[in-house]
Amino acid sequence: MKGKWTIAGGIVAIVLLALAVGFSQAQGPEPPGEGVEPQGEMGILELMGTAFTYQGQLRKDGSPVNDRCDFRFSLWNAASGGVQIGSAQTHSNVEVNNGLFTIPNLSFGTGYFNGDARWLQISVCCPAGSGSYTALSPRQKLNPAPYALALPGLWTRQHAISPNLIGGYSGNAVAYGVMGATIGGGGAETHINSVTDDYGTVGGGYENQAGDGAGSVTDRPYATVGGGYRNTASNQSTTVSGGWQNVASANAATVSGGADNTASGEYSTIGGGRYNAASGGNATVGGGIYNQVTASWDATIGGGYGNIAEGQGSTVPGGVQARTVSFGQMAYASGQFASAGDAQTSVYVVRGTTTDDTWVSLYLDGVDRQIFVASGRTMAFDILVVGRTQGGKSNGYRITGVVENVSGTPTQWHSVSELHEDDTGWDVQVMVAADGCLHVQVNGDTGDTVRWVAVVRTVEVAW
Secondary structure (H helix, E strand, C coil): CCCCEEEECCCCHHHHHHHHHHHHHHCCCCCCCCCCCCCCHHHHHHHHCCCEEEEEEEEECCEECCEEEEEEEEEECCCCCCCEEEEEEEEEEEEEECCEEEEEEECCCCCCCCCCCEEEEEEEECCCCCCCCEECCCCEEECCCHHHHHCCCEEEECCCCCCEEEECCCCCEECCCCCCCEECCCCECCECCEECCCCCEECCCECCEECCCCCCCCCCCCCEECCCECCEECCCCCEECCCECCEECCCCCEECCCECCEECCCCCEECCCECCEECCECCEECCCECCEECCCECCEECCCECCEECCCCCEECCCECCEECCCCCEEECECCCCCCCCEEEEEEEEEEEECCCCEEEEECCCCCCCEECCCCEEEEEEEEEEEEECCCCEEEEEEEEEEEEECCEEEEEEEEEEEEECCCCCEEEEEECCCCEEEEEEECCCCCCEEEEEEEEEEEEEC
């Protein structure tokens, strides 16, 4: 008749101490005492690893075993039945003395101790190498160390360079191969928080992701989601502070909060609101709803509703359904007839320099950018122009007029009044080119180097 095998003792103090070390190290080392050098990061990792010590007492027919035996350990999620977790671990030719044996390096690898209950199934073959294994009953429950109870739902995943710290729902995930990731908490079944790229952080919340999840764990590092619901920071150094269904998808983009906002331009920022989009570089949307910054660089919408900033360096301070198309334009509206920008006012600043009495155009960027009047648009303008030499000679003018573009053919009318003239040889005018660009032009005098600046205020209507 087969003998009856039993095991007693299970995981004793030495095991609990091993687990306590693992959990305490996950919090980071204490500051060194006086005269004690701090440990380097690699030193801490070398102390931890994933192995722990198991010690038990093996009996056959009630008597302690004295022999060399083979042991097989498997990890399960239930006291009976359930699902095996990871691979079985075999330790051969283990000395059993008066029933006592020690397995000093039992390891199931990373990711399996995440706060959920775990049981060890132990099978034995005595003498070692003698035949088939006998499963021992019952399974041995793995209990936490007392200090670990202060950190429920918090676990670590080891990495040779920087370990990952995972909290909250047991299904929260750090992609394989990622290092330096942190998930502070939150998550739920089918709504996990996840980090897919190196050094990503999810502070908490529900169904948030740091990283793009595209396979490589190194191409979108340092992404951060503070919390909220279903937010995604999917590029390098992107940040979503919170809110609902926000996306920061470009390098160093930020969404501070709100809902359904998308910052897809490099270094772009959305402060809050809803359904806002910042797709240009250095783009900013302060808040509001349905605002879009699509300019290539440096445009801003302060807030409001349905505003569009297409011109580089342009601004919409707020309001409703204004639209910029020119470099440096500032536009404001309180509504529209049919589309954004068809009933608005704008401000432009142009500049340039003359050195003789030749007509010179002033430009929005000082080089080649002009105010554009599109087909189907009429613009009334009020322009203040000032010019000054280094020696202090100055002239000032006011130009008023209208420019219209009918089916691609622009026409303009204007009048000039002199506000002050130190030199009557200087002059100003307005002309509109065939391409619809409105030119403020100035004329100095031979021997004078004059800096010119003009502010152009417009009221615009489109049909």
